Amino acid sequence: MAFVCPRCNYQSKYKTDMKRHFERKFICTNENGIELTEEIRSVVLRDRKYNPIKATQAAQSIINYNNFNNTYNQFANNFDTHSKLSYVCEHKDKALVGFEDGLETFFGPRIKRIEDPTYRCLYGLGEPDLLNLFNNLTRIDKDTLNTLNIIFDKKTNRFQIYSGTKWESYLEESGLQELVRLVKSYFLDTYEIYLLKNLNGDYPIVKDRRSLKTHLDIYYQFLALFDLPLGIIGLSDREILGHRLVENDEYHLEKIYSKVYDKIKSDLKESDKTKFKRKIINIVKENTIHNVNELNKVFLDFLRVDENFRTLMRDTIKTESA
Ligand SMILES: [Zn+2]
Numbered sequence: 001m002a003f004v005c006p007r008c009n010y011q012s013k014y015k016t017d018m019k020r021h022f023e024r025k026f027i028c029t030n031e032n033g034i035e036l037t038e039e040i041r042s043v044v045l046r047d048r049k050y051n052p053i054k055a056t057q058a059a060q061s062i063i064n065y066n067n068f069n070n071t072y073n074q075f076a077n078n079f080d081t082h083s084k085l086s087y088v089c090e091h092k093d094k095a096l097v098g099f100e101d102g103l104e105t106f107f108g109p110r111i112k113r114i115e116d117p118t119y120r121c122l123y124g125l126g127e128p129d130l131l132n133l134f135n136n137l138t139r140i141d142k143d144t145l146n147t148l149n150i151i152f153d154k155k156t157n158r159f160q161i162y163s164g165t166k167w168e169s170y171l172e173e174s175g176l177q178e179l180v181r182l183v184k185s186y187f188l189d190t191y192e193i194y195l196l197k198n199l200n201g202d203y204p205i206v207k208d209r210r211s212l213k214t215h216l217d218i219y220y221q222f223l224a225l226f227d228l229p230l231g232i233i234g235l236s237d238r239e240i241l242g243h244r245l246v247e248n249d250e251y252h253l254e255k256i257y258s259k260v261y262d263k264i265k266s267d268l269k270e271s272d273k274t275k276f277k278r279k280i281i282n283i284v285k286e287n288t289i290h291n292v293n294e295l296n297k298v299f300l301d302f303l304r305v306d307e308n309f310r311t312l313m314r315d316t317i318k319t320e321s322a
Helices: 015-022 038-047 055-066 072-076 081-092 099-115 127-138 142-147 172-200 209-225 237-241 252-267 270-305 307-321
Strands: 150-153 158-162 167-171
Touching (some): 015 038, 038 270, 081 142, 099 127, 127 172, 127 209, 150 270, 158 172, 172 237, 172 252, 209 252, 209 270, 270 307
Antiparallel strands (some): 150 158
8 A cells, every 4th residue: 555645645655755755845735635744744654644534523433432521622631741742752753852861962062162162253141041041942842842851830830850761840949950950060061161261261262351251240140049059160270271370279260260259149139039030930931831732732633633543542541540
């Protein structure tokens, strides 16, 4: 049996042909009034064809099998976010990415850039950039559902972070602390060293020291909100600059910048602290709403278009309620 494109009726014996057909730069002619969603594509690649069934018909079949006198939405309510996510990922054959692995992928290109000695631009994070970092990091779309690894659960007021093996749950404040701590260790420590290297090296790539200093201050103020230790702690001048800075002290920079940091910390107002933390928490909260919506859309799409998925979910409920 050939693979058939439900949109234009194109046929081929080979899966790779159909894959290529789906990835065409210019999408095929819509003969049958079908949007080729990712779900529909995955059904075709697996079952060779896709038979659109009317929504009412599909809903009827769920109701018949289960006596669930309800619609898709209510049907989907039988599953919590975590299980929906794991079923959808499994069905798409994409493993859920752990939060730390996600950080590595997310920050990899940036780290490469600022560690590249030929990179000649100033890379500096202002306050909006720092917030934006957390926004981009915690926002997913329909096609990157398998990176939905941080959730703010409204019901319990807790952060849930997927570690790669299981979901860890944190109280609001400690969840935020953990989030920032991880971002720091996967990226911000490198950023700090980049600034210090250019501020103190003999041959800085970035020569605008005033701007570097401003960004370092902004960053230290940010770090102070969370009372996290500087990335420079424990690093000798040689490790940072490649050479010693003064005669009798290997840790000259560490001492200088620890003092700078202490001063910033003591100047920090408690009210500013709370305000900024609130901003990050709200970002994650808002993104969670968006992300869970996307997840629900995909979950419902699968229920609608994919008979196998429907059967599987129906049986899951049966087993669980048995
Ligand atoms: Zn087609």
